[in-house]
Amino acid sequence: MLLAVLSGFIFALLLVPFGKVLKGKWSILLSILPLALFIFFLQKIPQVIDGAILERNQWVPQLGINLDFNLDGLSLIFALMITGVGTMVFIYTSYYLKGHVYLDRFFGFLCLFMGAMLGLVLSENLITLFLFWELTSISSFFLIGFNNEDPASRKSALIALSVTGLGGLCLLAAGLVIHGITDSFSIVDMLQSSTMMQDHSFFMAVVCLIFGAAFTKSAQFPFHFWLPGAMKAPTPVSTYLHSATMVKAGIYLLFRLSPAFSGSELWHYSLWCVGGATMVYAAFQTLFRDDLKSILAYSTVSALGILVFLIGLGTEEAMLAGLVFLLVHALYKATLFLMTGIIDHAAHTRNVSELSGLRKVMLPVAVAGFLAALSNAGIPPSFGFIGKDLIYEASLHTGVFPLISTVALVSTNVMLLFAGFLAGVRPFIGPLPTKYKDLQAGSPRLWVPTLILATLCLVIGLAPGLISNSLIAPALVALGIQDYALDLKLWHGFNTVLALSATTIGLGLGLFFLLKPSLNREEQMLKWEKYSPLAFFEGMGSLTFRFSTLWTGMVQNGYLRNYILVILLFLMALIGYGMWGNFHPKIDFTQLLDLTFYETGIMAIMLGAIVFTVFTGSRLTAVAAMGVVGYSLCLLFVFYSAPDLAMTQFAIDTLTVILFVLVLYRLPKYLPFSDSRVRVRDGIVALGFGGMITLLALGVLSDPMVSEVSEYYSANAYKLAKGKNVVNVILVDFRGMDTLVEITVLVIAALGVFGLMKLRLKSRERIR
Template structure:
């Protein structure tokens, strides 16, 4: 199997695993997680095989063409950025699948959950590997759909359903903005692939449509990565089971927006708009997220809001534009994936083994849960930016990028210091408060979790330590290739654990001191923030509910106005629109047909057929009852069928005969079943407008047919079918070959539609017959005695 086919198979492997997950879980129980974890593990091994080539500056592309004329295909791009994301998604995904096996042990829907999880993994993997605009958008929306299924997994709870719907509305709506932005970029540059877009960066940036394209793309990125004020779905997504939260916040959906910004940085970055909007929105999100994290007492909500803050920091760095800002974003993204995944799983272990996530009701768990405690300390040290963990390297690089002395840098450096200090306090609150102090009685007797639960956080915590200790190897394989891909030019990352005196180290010390002060006064700060939020009252989350209620109310009123429930109203509007289109188009474009010229030597039998059709038309108009009108209508159809026959189309004529016969019979049967007047009882004031509309439609269609017949006949298709019908399809009857072979799928669809309609009619007839039988039995006083 060649590399292209193997990569394609790898992209579809999670969906294959999703199909097998329910069956495996029924057979093996929670042990199925060990088997299903082989899916992301195999993906990880496949992509790690590209590490050496990508580290040497190589880029791997491949895929399959779909619509060549539109340059649309299933293409992928593997460089430092996409490879790092693919390894995070598959590597952390392996641990999450194992963790889910232990966390949902004994749950009757565990198979369904693992299936959703693997589908989500496949969607995210396809998103980050995509080179095609269309491929990225399809996977982008698929992440929204699969996250909806995961967040609303416990669909019996209203809170879970609301959270799932909110996430779908916000991120799905952002996806529509992204689609519009990608289409606009395609219109500006003429390309639909990222690998060729980067060379067209000057053309894109100089376009007058650049700002519109940028705002549309940012709409997609900001909603996906929970930037203020689109962050509301992220904390509410904590209604999902903890494995979802750990995966969603560490390596997948919430980083999709950040990934998109990093991917587009070479093509759209470096402009004043980019370097203004991203830092401002990112800095605002960082501060608000960190403050809201301090306000919480639920472990998962504390982590959720720090994720929001971290995403803001990543957006800030991606758009800041100073030297080393991209390198700082790369290091922080990887470090965050490791420590946040570990901390979420630790919060899940605490909840699973004690029965509560409320930090105020936890304490003294260190002896009962020593492995969890050790993993929590390691992850918290990395989140706090302390050595010897990868988070320390990231924080030093952040301050190296922001630590300049112009006003712009000073403002955002201060924002970063305050945000990092708040997250420092939250990290140690999660890692220390549940484990230290006096033993607190919990709803469940506390004990260490099983292997499937703690193996994930232990591996991720140690990974954060190992990557910092082996910084040279980390930079060679991960940081430098990723930073180079984002910057669009070679970048070298060299930072190590050896501290260097200077501004970055000084800002780190300020952060630690401020973080310790916040940690020691956490309860008072929490109470203060609670009071401030209570005074503010209204917020984006409540605004979402109000917006949804307003949308539903507006839709209801609009539907009441437009959908009157009367079929004749709908028909009237439809035919008025048809008449307007038929007349407006030729008048606007000057395409009125020439007056027809009637030949003088028309055979008498053709004139007779036309006369029969005219008689049928007059009879329809003047008929005194509906049955006569129906039969007269069939006369016109039969006359047309004879004309087809005379002009050498016997198969078409036969079809017309059959259809007209069936129409007359069916309409006659329907009329006998419906309770309608035998004659038309409409008053003249209603008949006149209806007749006018009918005449306008008829005349408009007549003008259209005259225009078509007066246009030069293009024989291209006719020549093609005549030439190939027998050679390719082995059929002498060209019409039959077109229907059965060249338009086989279309014909199959038509047959399917007819079959569905027939089944629906059959169901209605049987339902009507059953109800009539029931009514007859109810009205028959002897029916009960006869039954007895």
């Protein structure tokens, strides 16, 4: 499984040098990757039925972070959706973006995203799940903003990254808190520690953090706004991300963790409320839209709300309904998105009020749209009919407000039926406008994948046994539901559920025939946008930007003196807070006064040099005086038998003095840039900081010495590093990387100084 996950990343890297070869007609060959992965996971079904497949790969075992993958019934469903729909999208893209100058780059982003999604649903470790979670956000940022010359695309990509990135931080925090409770990052261990989790004082924090991750990723209210905005992406992106992959990541997380949180009222009621509000609100929004992708976007948000709502119900029937509807939605929504792309590609418009009669020129596309709309509406014998029946059955038999739940679901499905027929049927019925008489369905690479997905909506509806025991039953086992009497079929007789389905279909069709698309109605809805969550989010962003600008103007004002002042004051406040009430050094001042003649003389020289540095009117004199202070320290190191340290300090001080002289030589004469009050302030801060450091040093000297580290280096310097000089061995072996970084910093600084010295600006380029 590790190779299956990494294959997407490997292909993305290979497209950098070889992508240009595949930019033409050969780009369809790239669909071999998702197809091969689909077949790989398909042939794992018999093994998964017998039990989950756990693959362990060590990564950072000291921290409990490993590339462990778990293929069970739940992850198998998602893996098949990712690779199956991915295959159709890859084939579709090879023609949809044919001739695009950055086609190879687009496929690279798709491969990267597919690998990240597979890693996310297969991960058995919370930290690796988080890493793949963030990789999906990053790769989707590139996909959504693919048309990077369009400001709207860039803005949509940034909003999507900001919202989902915030959720990623919540997931990381949740993983760390869970590790603190269970002492493990393993998801299996966490699920087995359900009682421990729910009894812990941090349980509420964990649940809220998980909600933050799932709700942002799966576009739940009030974080839903990023998904309609992401419709600025090319149609293959909308199809892949918003039918079967990215937006389902949050749903996967809720499904995966539900066994650990099941039974908690906080878990169930929160999901019930948020999912219910999202599905009704988003379905209502579809009544006011006339852009095909906008209609599909809000209907997607509503469908995601239904899934969250079902997980919130938490019963076995609700979980079954959620798993079936997961597949139902992936098939019909991917079909509708691909169909929309074909129409947009040919007619150059997505305005549903302008489209009609396209069945006469796009018959295969019309058939696909009609089948998808049937499944979306839950009309027999489609797969959607089975899914909708299961949803109503779950709502009727739940203990969480069954009447309210059922009414909310019926209302939502009525509006979703309207949206599905508006997108999948309306463009193809009625007379064909003259301007569209020459349109064509396009290449089979466009409509064949669309028709395949639409046909599956019908085939699985007629033969639900294809997925019943092979996919749904193992997924229920993965959710902790054992020995469930699973019986997926079209006909269950005349009952309340059938009456609810018939009511939904009747009201939905009535709404479709009575309510016509209207630009005026959409404009009326847009007047309320200023009160929307998106407006609030953008307002917070604007407020943050203004505050950052003000703060930067105050602190980062171009004066080095102010920068150092802020740093020193912050350190004084931080260290002073730590010392307050906890600092009780036992200092023997008699030992401090036991000075030799040489030490006293050097201290006098240092004090004199410091006075010269502070009060001199010449930069060069100040630099020379600072050099005297440094050399005096070198002599102290010599007196205390540290010649290596003395030589190092000598080299550093010499280099520093030379560099300062070279730089200051070209500056204008010494000018006072501050008045006496500023200098007094700086002097007080300097004395305060110096005094605090002195107290810290005295406190360290008064504490008993801990020699374990010194003894370790002394005992192992020669044994492990074959060196007799312990200090040298520490620098070049035990702390070799640290030393390398320090050397690199010095080299970069030297190159910078050299560049400044060699810089020769023309008079018009100089700042006046």
